[in-house]
Amino acid sequence: QPFTVGVLVGSLRKDSVNLKLANVLASLGHGMMFDFIPIADLPLYNPDLDGPDAPVAWGQFRARIRAVDAVLFVTPEYNRSIPGGLKNALDVGSRPMGRSVWNGKPAAIATASPGGIGGFGANHVLRQSLVFLNMPAMQQPEAYIGGAFDLLDAEGRLVKRETKSFLESFMRHFEIWIVRNVSDDLRVRA
Numbered sequence: 001q002p003f004t005v006g007v008l009v010g011s012l013r014k015d016s017v018n019l020k021l022a023n024v025l026a027s028l029g030h031g032m033m034f035d036f037i038p039i040a041d042l043p044l045y046n047p048d049l050d051g052p053d054a055p056v057a058w059g060q061f062r063a064r065i066r067a068v069d070a071v072l073f074v075t076p077e078y079n080r081s082i083p084g085g086l087k088n089a090l091d092v093g094s095r096p097m098g099r100s101v102w103n104g105k106p107a108a109i110a111t112a113s114p115g116g117i118g119g120f121g122a123n124h125v126l127r128q129s130l131v132f133l134n135m136p137a138m139q140q141p142e143a144y145i146g147g148a149f150d151l152l153d154a155e156g157r158l159v160k161r162e163t164k165s166f167l168e169s170f171m172r173h174f175e176i177w178i179v180r181n182v183s184d185d186l187r188v189r190a
């Protein structure tokens with residue numbers, strides 16, 4: 001049975017280059033299934049609102065994360081960190097205490113930017129939270145995708161063959177990473 005990978009895109013922009021890249025990555029992840037899980041409408045995490053009457057959107061989000069075997073993060077860098085919306089999603093999924101939906105799920109991170117540093121700052125800030133959330137995050141290959149606006153055409157297709165082979169290899173390694181790190185108790189079986 002193929003793995004199901006939850007995809008979280010850190011940008012909320014309709015024309016987001018990270019969203020386009022996430023679509024490309026999903027198309028190259030042969031043999032895996034992908035669930036793009038939206039983060040845009042999650043109310044800001046507030047412990048006072050959590051519990052039986054928590055916002056419905058939090059419950060739906062947690063259920064969708066619980067149902068996947070692994071998580072692929074594709075995000076821009078905002079001010080050398082991750083966008084607030086993505087951090088909020090991590091916070092929502094991490095609570096109530098002791099019931100984090102992230103626990104043990106293998107992860108991979110790709111960051112993309114029109115700039116030259118390829119979202120390195122965001123990539124590593126995100127890794128810091130994943131350490132605490134107990135998500136084994138693939139270390140190699142790394143994906144700091146710089147000059148991202150020049151890699152895709154208007155329809156979101158890759159323009160260079162080298163990018164395609166790199167992203168394909170990234171997804172192949174991610175599948176191996178999931179095989180090695182997925183826990184049998186957490187593996188979701190349909």
Ligand code: FNR
Binds near residue numbers: 018
């Ligand atoms: C940015 N951008 C940006 N780029 C970068 O490489 N490092 C950074 O620290 C920042 N900081 C930053 C802050 C804020 C608030 C915004 C809105 C933008 C530029 C960013 O990379 C660019 O807008 C990308 O297009 C964002 O990715 P999406 O939305 O195309 O996926």
